[in-house]
Amino acid sequence: MSTNRQPVYRHYKRTSQAAVRLTDAVTKKSKDIYLGPFNSDASRERYHQVLAEWERNGRRLSDELGKPETAPDRLTITELCRDYWKRRVESYYPEKTKPSIKVMLRRLRAMYGTQPAEDLGPLDLKRLRQSMIDEGLRRTTINKSVVLLRQMFKWAASEEMIPVQVHQALQTVEGLRAGRGDAKESREVLPVPMAHVDAVRPHVADQVWALIQLQLANGARSGELVVLRPIDLDTTGDVWTAEKKRHKTAHHGKRRMLVFGPRAQAILAPFLVGRPVGVYLFSPAEAEHDRRSQGEGQRRPNQAPTRRKTARVIGDHYTPHSYRQAISRACKLAGVPHWHPHQLRHAHATEVRKKFGLEIAQMVLGHAVGSKISELYAEADVEKVKEILRKIG
Numbered sequence: 001m002s003t004n005r006q007p008v009y010r011h012y013k014r015t016s017q018a019a020v021r022l023t024d025a026v027t028k029k030s031k032d033i034y035l036g037p038f039n040s041d042a043s044r045e046r047y048h049q050v051l052a053e054w055e056r057n058g059r060r061l062s063d064e065l066g067k068p069e070t071a072p073d074r075l076t077i078t079e080l081c082r083d084y085w086k087r088r089v090e091s092y093y094p095e096k097t098k099p100s101i102k103v104m105l106r107r108l109r110a111m112y113g114t115q116p117a118e119d120l121g122p123l124d125l126k127r128l129r130q131s132m133i134d135e136g137l138r139r140t141t142i143n144k145s146v147v148l149l150r151q152m153f154k155w156a157a158s159e160e161m162i163p164v165q166v167h168q169a170l171q172t173v174e175g176l177r178a179g180r181g182d183a184k185e186s187r188e189v190l191p192v193p194m195a196h197v198d199a200v201r202p203h204v205a206d207q208v209w210a211l212i213q214l215q216l217a218n219g220a221r222s223g224e225l226v227v228l229r230p231i232d233l234d235t236t237g238d239v240w241t242a243e244k245k246r247h248k249t250a251h252h253g254k255r256r257m258l259v260f261g262p263r264a265q266a267i268l269a270p271f272l273v274g275r276p277v278g279v280y281l282f283s284p285a286e287a288e289h290d291r292r293s294q295g296e297g298q299r300r301p302n303q304a305p306t307r308r309k310t311a312r313v314i315g316d317h318y319t320p321h322s323y324r325q326a327i328s329r330a331c332k333l334a335g336v337p338h339w340h341p342h343q344l345r346h347a348h349a350t351e352v353r354k355k356f357g358l359e360i361a362q363m364v365l366g367h368a369v370g371s372k373i374s375e376l377y378a379e380a381d382v383e384k385v386k387e388i389l390r391k392i393g
Contacts, residue, residue, distance in 0.1 A: 009047045011038045015110045016131035018043035020050060025059035033065065037111070037127045075161055077120065078113040081105040083161070084152045096223075096320075104145045105152075107132070117153075118162045122173050125149070129176070139183035143175040191347035192339040200330035205287035207318065208326045210267050215341060217264040219348035222341040224258060226318040231277040233260075233268070240265055280317035288314055 012019040018035040033050050036043040053065060089101050111128055112120060125146065132142045150170050157164040176183050197216070201209060214225050224244055232242045240260040260268065271281040315322070324340055331338045 007051065009035075009044065013134060014131065015107070016127050016134065017111055018047065020047055022050070022054050022061060022065070023059075024061040027061075029061065031061050031065075034110075036115075037124070074116040074118070076113065077115050077117050078109050080117040080152070080156055080161065081109055081113075084155060088152075088155050100144065101148050104148045107145070108149060117156065118166050120153075120166065120170070122169055125170055125173050129173075133181070133183045136184060138186045139176045139178065139181075140186050142183055146173065146175065189342055189346055191350045192343035194347075196331070196334075196336045196339055197344070199334040199336045200327060203330035203333040204326055205284075205290065207271075207282040207284070207287045208323065208330075210271065211282055211318070211323060212327070212341075212344060213267050214260075214264055215344035216348055217267065218258065218260055219345050219352070220258050221320075221345065222323050223320045224256070226280075226282055226320060226323055228268075228281045229278055230272055230275055230281070233272075235265075238262075240268075282318050283316055284318055284322060285314045285316060 007020045007022055010019055010021075011017075012032075012034065015034075016038055018038040018040070019032050020035065021030050021032050023030045035046040035050070050065070054061075057065065085101075085105065089098060093101065107128065111131065112124060115124075128149075129142055129146060132145065137145075150167065153162065153167040153170055156162045157167045178185060197212065200212075204212070211222065211225055214220065215222065228242065232244075234241045234243075242258040242260070244256040244258065268281065275281065318326075320341070327341060328338060
């Protein structure tokens with residue numbers, strides 16, 4: 001086979017970029033050079049430039065081969081992503097949002113990292129979005145990623161790092177709409193059947209089972225319940241409450257009040273006995289201690305302690321992820337279809353809606369009523385929620 005065959009201009013589908021694979025004439029090592037958006041005039045021009053440079057070097061590879069020349073005074077996408085992460089994301093965004101931002105930045109750098117940030121336009125954003133569609137991501141995930149990207153350019157414009165017109169141009173790209181396009185739709189979240197809930201009881205710790213029952217009783221988000229401490233609870237009335245300072249819409253100045261009726265109080269009571277006010281109610285460390293204690297009676301007198309299979313440090317409270325994982329493992333052991341904590345919230349909402357109507361269900365869950373993003377749990381709403389959960393929660 002001839003060694004003088006010209007390297008092919010090809011499509012790298014994962015990021016919708018053009019690429020060319022070059023081989024070193026001496027070492028025989030290969031290297032992919034990315035050229036920009038596939039089938040664009042700029043990428044085809046870059047393809048010929050890279051080939052010419054490779055030929056001038058005697059078909060040898062170098063670290064500088066394929067790097068576009070960028071004026072030193074123009075901020076690149078890679079530099080913008082780095083500054084945004086250090087100066088904005090690390091100190092401003094909650095921990096649960098950071099992984100999504102990190103993935104978005106990685107995708108953006110892969111396609112346009114060396115491009116000046118001020119040159120990114122609506123068509124570039126659409127190509128990036130199309131690469132996510134081709135990858136099989138769901139429509140809602142793609143739309144959220146686009147919003148996160150535009151937030152970065154909005155911040156950069158506010159810092160006078162790029163012209164404000166760049167952000168304004170990106171705003172013209174509309175979100176993907178349901179049923180219009182090739183993006184996959186998210187699966188509808190349905191209430192979990194109670195038979196599947198009961199099936200996992202033998203396979204979860206008491207702490208996890210209490211969280212499951214609490215979600216069924218008052219419909220709270222898992223992230224709101226796993227961090228509960230005695231000091232957070234107001235137990236002075238016949239209905240207990242806990243006002244959350246940190247929650248999903250706290251940055252909008254909204255309030256969030258958890259309400260616990262008699263059923264939920266009976267679930268919480270055993271975890272309050274003798275517990276210091278600042279200690280979390282639902283501790284995986286306590287669950288592990290209880291599990292080991294139950295096994296002590298089944299060990300031989302001289303049996304050596306069992307070594308742990310992992311160096312993972314057990315936290316002082318469950319996280320939404322660890323709680324979900326505990327349920328997932330229990331579903332496998334119980335032989336039932338996988339379900340997740342958010343389905344418990346839907347099950348509670350379905351019960352409330354059937355008995356009291358949609359508007360009351362939205363109040364209990366802490367949702368906006370209708371199209372109005374009202375203050376979560378205004379005083380009158382709290383009393384309505386208390387009245388409902390006094391009966392069913």
